[in-house]
Structures are given as C-alpha cells and as structure tokens.
Amino acid sequence: xxxxxxxxxxxxxxxxxxxxxxxxxxxxxxxxxxxxxxxxxxxxxxxxxxxxxxxxxxxxxxxxxxxxxxxxxxxxxxxxxxxxxxxxxxxxxxxxxxxxxxxxxxxxxxxxxxxxxxxxxxxxxxxxxxxxxxxxxxxxxxxxxxxxxxxxxxxxxxxxxxxxxxxxxxxxxxxxxxxxxxxxxxxxxxxxxxxxxxxxxxxxxxxxxxxxxxxxxxxxxxxxxxxxxxxxxxxxxxxxxxxxxxxx
Amino acid sequence: xxxxxxxxxxxxxxxxxxxxxxxxxxxxxxxxxxxxxxxxxxxxxxxxxxxxxxxxxxxxxxxxxxxxxxxxxxxxxxxxxxxxxxxxxxxxxxxxxxxxxxxxxxxxxxxxxxxxxxxxxxxxxxxxxxxxxxxxxxxxxxxxxxxxxxxxxxxxxxxxxxxxxxxxxxxxxxxxxxxxxxxxxxxxxxxxxxxxxxxxxxxxxxxxxxxxxxxxxxxxxxx
Numbered sequence: 001x002x003x004x005x006x007x008x009x010x011x012x013x014x015x016x017x018x019x020x021x022x023x024x025x026x027x028x029x030x031x032x033x034x035x036x037x038x039x040x041x042x043x044x045x046x047x048x049x050x051x052x053x054x055x056x057x058x059x060x061x062x063x064x065x066x067x068x069x070x071x072x073x074x075x076x077x078x079x080x081x082x083x084x085x086x087x088x089x090x091x092x093x094x095x096x097x098x099x100x101x102x103x104x105x106x107x108x109x110x111x112x113x114x115x116x117x118x119x120x121x122x123x124x125x126x127x128x129x130x131x132x133x134x135x136x137x138x139x140x141x142x143x144x145x146x147x148x149x150x151x152x153x154x155x156x157x158x159x160x161x162x163x164x165x166x167x168x169x170x171x172x173x174x175x176x177x178x179x180x181x182x183x184x185x186x187x188x189x190x191x192x193x194x195x196x197x198x199x200x201x202x203x204x205x206x207x208x209x210x211x212x213x214x215x216x217x218x219x220x221x222x223x224x225x226x227x228x229x230x231x232x233x234x235x236x237x238x239x240x241x242x243x244x245x246x247x248x
Numbered sequence: 249x250x251x252x253x254x255x256x257x258x259x260x261x262x263x264x265x266x267x268x269x270x271x272x273x274x275x276x277x278x279x280x281x282x283x284x285x286x287x288x289x290x291x292x293x294x295x296x297x298x299x300x301x302x303x304x305x306x307x308x309x310x311x312x313x314x315x316x317x318x319x320x321x322x323x324x325x326x327x328x329x330x331x332x333x334x335x336x337x338x339x340x341x342x343x344x345x346x347x348x349x350x351x352x353x354x355x356x357x358x359x360x361x362x363x364x365x366x367x368x369x370x371x372x373x374x375x376x377x378x379x380x381x382x383x384x385x386x387x388x389x390x391x392x393x394x395x396x397x398x399x400x401x402x403x404x405x406x407x408x409x410x411x412x413x414x415x416x417x418x419x420x421x422x423x424x425x426x427x428x429x430x431x432x433x434x435x436x437x438x439x440x441x442x443x444x445x446x447x448x449x450x451x452x453x454x455x456x457x458x459x460x461x462x463x464x465x466x467x468x469x470x471x
Contacts, residue, residue, distance in 0.1 A: 106389075110388060159379055
C-alpha cells in the first residue's frame, strides 16, 4: 500500500501553547480518515499542517513523497504538495469577485497552464457532478451555503488532487444543507479518493470512515475502525467525549 | 455716505474665458500627480505591510513624513529648496506634479494597506491551498477584491488633491487660482472672480464624484 501522508513525532506550538504533541500518523492511498475531538483539541491544526497552512516546530512530515521540514523548510516540496492536495474550509472561502465557474477554472489555468477550453469543460463537468451545473455563471453570494460548499469541493477537485482535506466542511451550514454536502463527500469516498476529514458529524464518520482518530489536547488518544471507536472506546477520554456528543 | 455692494454679473461672466485657461493646469497637476501617487501608493502601501522590517520601515517613514507635513511646505521645499541640492531650477509644473504625487502617494499607501488588510485571511489560504503561489494568490485573489474596496477612499483622495493644487499658485503655476489672482490684479473684481473660481472647482469635483459613484455601483454589483 502507498502511504500518502506520513507524520512522525510532529510537534506544534502557538507561542507557549503546545497544540500538537508527538503526532504519529500515516494515511494510506484511498483511505478515509475522520478526525474527531473537542473544539480546540488541535484537529484542524493537524490537517492544516498537511498542506503547510500551519508550520510545525519539530518532527517529520511527508506528503505523497514530498518531505516538509519544520518551520516550512523545503518551499519546493510545499509547492508540489499544494498542487496535489485539495482543501475544503469551514467558511467555504470561495472567491467572491469571480463567478462560480471562474472560481473553479482559476487554479488549473494559473498553476497548470490548462487552456481556457479544457478548464471550462472541467468546471462544467465538476459542477454537474456536485449537482449545481445550472449555477455556473452566478456569483458565490447568490448561492446557498450548501451550494457554495459544493462549489468549493468542485474547485478543489479541479486540480485533480491525490488527497482531499476537509476542515469542518458542514459546521457553518444550516442543518437542512448539511446532507447535500455530506452526500458529495460520500460519493468522493466511494470513488476511492483519499480523504482526511475533521468533522462533528458522527453519523458520517461511522458510515464513511475507514479509520476514526480521536484527538484530545493535541495528542492522538485513540484510533481504529469506526465501529470499534464508537461502540467500544478504550480510552476514558474518548468515552467521555463520545458520551457527550452522542447523547443528543 | 451709503455703502452699497452689488454683485457684478457682467464682470463674473467676462472673467470666465481667462479663468478657464487655468483648468488644464489644474487637471494636469492633479491627475498627473495622482497617477504617480497611485503607483507610489501601491508600492509603499504593500511595502508597509511586508514582514521584512527593512522594507517596512522606509515605507512607513515615507508615509509618516508626507502625511505629517503640510503640502504647502512640501511644494515650497521642492520648488525653492531642491534646486540648491540638484544645482538647477525645477519648473513650477514639475514641482506641482511632484508634490501631489508624493503627498497623495502617502495617503494612498494607507488606502492600499487598509484595502488589502480588510480581505479575509481565508481568501489567501484558499488560493495557496489550490497551489497558487503567494504572488499569484495576491494578484488574482486578494488584489481585485481589495481594489474594489479602495475605490471610495481613492475618490476622496482625488478630490482632496484637486483642491490642493490651488496652493500651487504660490509657485506661479498658471492654475485656476493663479489665473484668478492675475485677473483680479487688473480688474479689482475679487468677489466675482473668486466666486467663479469656486464654482469651477465645484464643477470639477462634482463631475468626479458622479463618475466615481457610477464606477462604484458597477464595480460592486458583481460582489
């Protein structure tokens, strides 16, 4: 099996705050890893390290064969990693000055010098795939939150990523729109995309994840198959967390 | 004896052809200066938010110096002071354009800084995560959005600079106020002439306001 992400002994600090503690984590090609934990536990920071949006202070990280050194060493590797890793944000972060279609075309054209015709065709295909082919010429502000997040997924997919990072993709959505975004993610997983997902959607985690990782105060406390972690958590911290989030 | 003042409409109308000759100079100095000022504003505005202190400090110094001293002193310094340094005279038109450029450049730097800093960090992160370089992310994601927000304050600065050119009558540029002064020296119709001068400034600034409002509405419609 190919390992897409290899983290070893990774540590990160925000000033004096030790946010990631000796993280060892590997993600196999095609694997869907869901990371759960209380807010402030470091789960978002963890996936933001994978594409270098956060620097780490010590340890090693390798993404699809490209090594990243602490303190954002290897800028060349970082550039390669960002081309191969897509990311979906909690706040969508679509470009408000560009139409939906141009949002998707921007990176392929600028980064891969894809022709306008090809980029355009790709954008249309992806928009159909996420179910909003008829919104291509609208601006992001004219779409609902769920539609915006689906555009954001299409935008990331346009770069043909080898790995997709999802940072709480449904946390900013109205409840009735969560389902449509999770559906798209479920499809992606089925098609074999390697995914690292930070989420509070425990139902999604149980159904789609190959592995669930529980993070507490910056350390991986427990990990395993979703059924094992949810039904039979070994660590008392995991038990406490799950009883809180699964109670309602 | 009874004092009676009457606004002499004829005198006002008669002065217009002579006064209007100042308008090209007023416009040339304002817009020539503002154009250079905009370039300076982009450069120094962006330098002033650079992480490297040796780029940030000179930019901040420039901004503080030209924002913190009167433009009248600046133009006098350029016109009367600088020739001592460079060993030759500077013509009044060049001095005027340079003063508007340097002065508005300092204010526009702040407009640029504010515009760029007002764009959410998530926009940069989205650009970077898609594989765009820092430069690509800035120019294709951050700048277009920042520029739209900069239009109203830029328009404001343009109006201020147009009015500032009136001070350059002191170095003898044949702009609006200077033309008025020359005219009054012959006719002694100060009230009427300065009235017309004021109306002409208002005509320029109001036209600009209207154009800007139009641009703003079109520019913001798409966001």
